[in-house]
Every structure is written in C-alpha cells, then in structure tokens.
Amino acid sequence: MxxxxxxxxQAPFNQRLDLEYFFESEIHEEALARLLYIADEQKKCGIFSGPAGTGKTLTLKVFEQLLKRTPHQSELIDLIGLGEEEFIWQVCASLRLGPSFETKLPQLWRQLTDYLNGLQLTQGRQILLLDHVDQARTECIPALERLLHVGNQQFPSLSLVLALDKMNLSQADTLSRISDLSIELDRxxxxxxxxxxxxxxxxxxxxxxxxxxxxxxxxxxxxxxxxxxxxxxxxxxxxxxxxxxxxxxxxxxxxxxxxxxxxxxxxxxxxxxxxxxx
Missing domain, CATH: 1.10.8 (Helicase, Ruva Protein; domain 3)
Known part of the structure; x- marks a missing residue:
C-alpha cells in the first residue's frame, strides 16, 4: 500500500517466514554455528530457546537448508498442540514410513523403531528439528526421551533440536537431562x-x-x-x-x-x- x-x-517488514528475509546477526550466526556443531559432532539433543519473536522458527528453516548440503537427513516438525500419538504419527509421516490415519500408537512406535534400527546399522544420521516444544502436550516430553534412546543404542544416528520460548517446570527435568547443548537467541x-x-x-x-x-x-x-x-x-x-x-x-x-x-x-x-x- x-x-x-x-x-x-516490496513491503520490507512483512512477517512471512521467508528465507530471503533472514537477518544473520551475530546472535543468529552463533546459533547456527551451535546447531551445525550438534549435527557434525553427532550430539543427541540441543535446546534452542529464546523469547517469542526472536526468529527461532526462521533460523530452524535456514539450518534445514544448510543441512541439505551435508550427508545428514533432516525434518522440521511443529509440535504446537500435539499429543504423543499425533507427534509420533507426524514423525513417521515426515520420514515417509507410510502410516495410515488408522495406525495406532504401538504400531507407529514399531515403524519408527525399525527405521531407527536400520539407520544405526548403516550408520546413517537423522536430525529432527522440533519447533514449539513448550506448546506440545506434556505426554510428548517422555516420548522425546524414548526417541533418543531408540535412535542411539548402537550408533549415534538420531539428533533432536528442541525449539521453545521457555522451559515449563513440568518439562525442565527431562529436557535438562537429555540436552547436550544450550542454544539461545537473545534480543x-x-x-x-x-x-x-x-x-x-x-x-x-x-x-x-x-x-x-x-x-x-x-x-x-x-x-x-x-x-x-x-x-x-x-x-x-x-x-x-x-x-x-x-x-x-x-x-x-x-x-x-x-x-x-x-x-x-x-x-x-x-x-x-x-x-x-x-
């Protein structure tokens, strides 16, 4: 207008999550360096936090693009409002494991376990970028710990990046226990x-x-x-x-x-x- x-x-201050509008400040540059460290050094889990509106989602999208230049496979999944069954279904669907809408949670876990076991046998690497973890249902947090256990029994094949605005008290113990590295976007x-x-x-x-x-x-x-x-x-x-x-x-x-x-x-x-x- x-x-x-x-x-x-064009309008310079639109709120679209467009990669061409990514502003790589020193803060964002450091965050990307830490995210790449998680991928390259086969760390299991990184907690990516910062106040709402600081650009975590867009930074994850940029990181996802950077990973396409590496041997690592990656998927970005938004956890807002998801319970455990919806979350595991989304993971299976993102990994193209072919879950149907009728597939129950135990079968979803079996599909995912078989995939991760195969990945470990071939020493492959899968990185899941999980956004808005603090807005998922509480039951998702133990599922994250189970995922890391299943995906890293024989070979470090699975890494999780958990993006959140702030850590809820109900999540703090588990997330602190599974985290290898903290990454923060500041104002x-x-x-x-x-x-x-x-x-x-x-x-x-x-x-x-x-x-x-x-x-x-x-x-x-x-x-x-x-x-x-x-x-x-x-x-x-x-x-x-x-x-x-x-x-x-x-x-x-x-x-x-x-x-x-x-x-x-x-x-x-x-x-x-x-x-x-x-």
Missing part, C-alpha cells in the same frame, strides 16, 4: 536493531534512511529488541508516514504507532483512515 510512496520494491541491542531495519529496507530497494535517530531509539525501547515487534512497529510507521506524506519517520510517529498497537489510538494518529481507504 505504501511501497510506491517510499520507492520500495537485539540498539546497534543491531538499527542494522536490522536498514538491512530490510535495503532488501526492498530503499536507498535512503527513512527513520530518524530518535525513531530508532523509540523502536528499540518499545520493541525491546524483538524482531517480530520491530517489524510490526516499522510496518505501521511507514503506513502512517505515507498517510501524512512525511519524508522521514520520527519518534513521534513511532510513539503514536505504538499506541495503535496497544489498542489506544490517539487523536493525531490517522493510520486507521489510511487503512480504510485501501
């Missing part, structure tokens, strides 16, 4: 936030700095360095700037946008009018 006004080739510092914003603008064809120094500081303060929140603020700020025909986005625009996000629109903020005209 505002791309022509700002001379952009951006001020300098990284500015670099992130300018990079996304540059990827969208922007040749000038659209945000003032004070605007950057306000974005950092409100977003607390969370990329997902930064995207939301910057997207609405560009919309507000378009509606008001501004040449740059200042701290006042950012502040008013943040009121909109919190559901507290102020009288000078006319973002809603711009949206209604679309």
């Amino acid at each position: 505002y791309c022509d006004f700002w001379n952009l080739t 951006f510092e001020q300098e990284t936030t500015e670099s992130y914003i300018t990079s996304r603008l540059s990827w969208s064809g922007c040749q000038t700095d659209l945000f003032s120094a004070a605007a950057y500081q306000e974005i950092q303060s409100v977003s607390q360095g969370i990329p997902e929140k930064i995207n939301q603020i910057c997207d609405l700020a560009l919309l507000a700037g378009f509606e008001q025909s501004l040449s740059t986005i200042d701290a006042d625009v950012v502040n008013r946008v943040c009121h909109e996000i919190r559901g507290m629109p102020v009288s000078r903020n006319r973002i809603s009018e711009a949206i209604q005209r679309v």
